Amino acid sequence: MRKRKNEIMGLLTEVLSAVLYCGVFFALTFLAVR
Amino acid sequence: MAIPLITSLIMSEWNPALDFVISISVSAIVGCFLMTVGRKTRRGEVQVDWKYGYIIAALSWIMLMFLCSIPYLLSGHTRSLLDGCFDVMSGFTTTGLVLTQDLDHISTGLNMWRHMLTFIGGQGMVVLALSFLGKHIGGAYKMYCGEGKDVKLLPNVKNTARSIWKISMIYLLVGTLALWICGMSIGLSPLPAFFHGLFMFESAWSTGGFAPNTQNIMYYHSFSFEIITIILFVLGSLNFGLHYAIWQGKKREIIKNIEVQSFFITSFLISAFAVLKLSQTGVYTNAVSSFRRVVYNVLSAHTTTGFGSIYARQFANEWGDFGILLMVIAMLIGGSACSTAGGFKGLRVGIVFKGIVSDIKKILSPERNIRVEKYHHIKDYVLDDPTVKASALIIVCYMVLFAITTLLGTFYGYPLADSAFEAASVSGNVGLSIGVTAASMPAVMKIQYILAMYLGRLEFISVFALFGFVIGGVKKLCVKH
Numbered sequence: 001m002r003k004r005k006n007e008i009m010g011l012l013t014e015v016l017s018a019v020l021y022c023g024v025f026f027a028l029t030f031l032a033v034r
Numbered sequence: 035m036a037i038p039l040i041t042s043l044i045m046s047e048w049n050p051a052l053d054f055v056i057s058i059s060v061s062a063i064v065g066c067f068l069m070t071v072g073r074k075t076r077r078g079e080v081q082v083d084w085k086y087g088y089i090i091a092a093l094s095w096i097m098l099m100f101l102c103s104i105p106y107l108l109s110g111h112t113r114s115l116l117d118g119c120f121d122v123m124s125g126f127t128t129t130g131l132v133l134t135q136d137l138d139h140i141s142t143g144l145n146m147w148r149h150m151l152t153f154i155g156g157q158g159m160v161v162l163a164l165s166f167l168g169k170h171i172g173g174a175y176k177m178y179c180g181e182g183k184d185v186k187l188l189p190n191v192k193n194t195a196r197s198i199w200k201i202s203m204i205y206l207l208v209g210t211l212a213l214w215i216c217g218m219s220i221g222l223s224p225l226p227a228f229f230h231g232l233f234m235f236e237s238a239w240s241t242g243g244f245a246p247n248t249q250n251i252m253y254y255h256s257f258s259f260e261i262i263t264i265i266l267f268v269l270g271s272l273n274f275g276l277h278y279a280i281w282q283g284k285k286r287e288i289i290k291n292i293e294v295q296s297f298f299i300t301s302f303l304i305s306a307f308a309v310l311k312l313s314q315t316g317v318y319t320n321a322v323s324s325f326r327r328v329v330y331n332v333l334s335a336h337t338t339t340g341f342g343s344i345y346a347r348q349f350a351n352e353w354g355d356f357g358i359l360l361m362v363i364a365m366l367i368g369g370s371a372c373s374t375a376g377g378f379k380g381l382r383v384g385i386v387f388k389g390i391v392s393d394i395k396k397i398l399s400p401e402r403n404i405r406v407e408k409y410h411h412i413k414d415y416v417l418d419d420p421t422v423k424a425s426a427l428i429i430v431c432y433m434v435l436f437a438i439t440t441l442l443g444t445f446y447g448y449p450l451a452d453s454a455f456e457a458a459s460v461s462g463n464v465g466l467s468i469g470v471t472a473a474s475m476p477a478v479m480k481i482q483y484i485l486a487m488y489l490g491r492l493e494f495i496s497v498f499a500l501f502g503f504v505i506g507g508v509k510k511l512c513v514k515h
Contacts, residue, residue, distance in 0.1 A: 010281035011204065014272075017288050018265040021298075025305060025329050030321040032309045 042143030050141040053108035088499035125151030127491035130243020130340035130465025149236040156240025156374030209235035238266035240374045243340025243465030251341040271337035271369030293370045296384035305332045336364040338376040340465020365458040376463025378432040382425035389422035460486040
């Protein structure tokens with residue numbers, strides 16, 4: 001059960017980190033172009 | 035080949051189905067012959083040492099390249115066996131360059147085959163064999179390393195291989211679902227949207243770059259489609275060891291890991307310079323178009339994916355020498371070690387950079403001081419000279435391969451910038467093209483590109499072991515006679 005919970009949380013952490021990473025890049029692009 | 039065969043049957047594509055039946059038959063005959071020849075190794079009577087582990091991995095890729103090109107040849111969409119082999123090697127190595135003709139009209143079965151090749155190639159063919167085939171395979175770990183993967187997630191190599199597949203299969207479900215929904219939201223009907231979602235996921239996760247149409251990611255005209263694919267290829271370019279560690283609950287690994295840090299710094303610097311330059315020259319003047327056309331392509335190059343959101347010749351005509359050089363650097367650096375990505379990898383860049391900093395610190399500090407430098411990659415490692423040397427050697431090998439491939443391009447009359455761009459693309463297993471790769475290019479260049487993709491993917495050592503073995507055999511024969 002704990003293992004399954006870790007896996008789901010890990011998956012969410014990775015996806016959220018990647019979304020955040022894209023967000024940071026978009027913000028930086030916005031600042032650079034502005 | 036069973037999956038594309040079933041796909042063809044479901045889609046009522048009878049001719050492609052027959053192509054796959056023929057290909058399965060030929061592969062089965064070759065497989066039975068090899069199993070008969072190697073029955074001693076299969077029973078575990080013969081121990082496979084490091085040399086043979088590497089050679090088996092290298093030879094498996096060549097053998098599979100020929101067998102897997104049969105459906106291409108039978109489909110009539112390739113001009114020759116060489117073009118078929120080029121596309122298969124491009125798929126296996128997750129490069130994504132294409133010589134297949136009339137891509138928009140190939141069957142769903144063949145499309146399934148192309149994308150499966152890139153998906154399986156991303157995880158590694160040896161990894162696939164270790165996961166699902168055979169109970170005991172002698173020298174399994176040595177073959178696994180021979181495929182350019184050296185991270186052991188679990189003590190048992192078979193369980194490591196299975197973990198790699200488990201991670202990929204979970205992402206397959208999540209990613210395909212996201213792209214399927216996105217496909218339907220932009221107007222595709224459910225069945226084509228599903229296939230597009232599946233194919234694009236397989237390409238993105240494997241950092242492959244294949245698409246079921248000639249226009250690649252531009253076909254969808256969708257910002258959300260681009261965002262989802264960026265997320266998928268960034269995740270795909272991460273080390274399987276890192277995925278496993280995070281899934282085990284070590285969440286801080288995503289910040290502490292040297293590869294993630296190296297990837298973030300280099301991708302940030304390259305994107306920033308490219309956006310600044312191209313906005314200054316007036317090519318892309320607003321944030322959305324800069325992100326979609328510049329950052330997308332830089333990240334696609336850096337993760338060695340090869341999805342292009344602009345046409346090939348736009349790189350040459352709009353990006354200028356500075357933009358092309360940035361893309362070449364991004365393509366050569368690549369993603370993470372033991373991932374689906376190519377290039378000389380963020381881990382090695384991080385290690386060599388830390389090695390240089392450590393040497394400078396040593397020179398500047400008093401002689402009595404003994405400094406022990408460490409780097410963090412899943413766990414803490416001491417940064418010793420052999421590690422730095424091994425990393426530097428692989429980087430040098432990549433640079434030599436890049437230089438030779440560029441030289442060959444210029445020899446055949448292509449401009450230096452175009453040759454360098456395409457050479458970085460094949461050496462780093464990227465798949466972005468500036469327009470050099472075409473069915474009409476010289477055969478020697480096709481062979482060199484196949485070799486560059488193969489060397490880049492297997493990270494040289496296995497292929498060098500194979501070359502050494504062949505040269506040694508020829509020498510023995512010469513001495514004998």
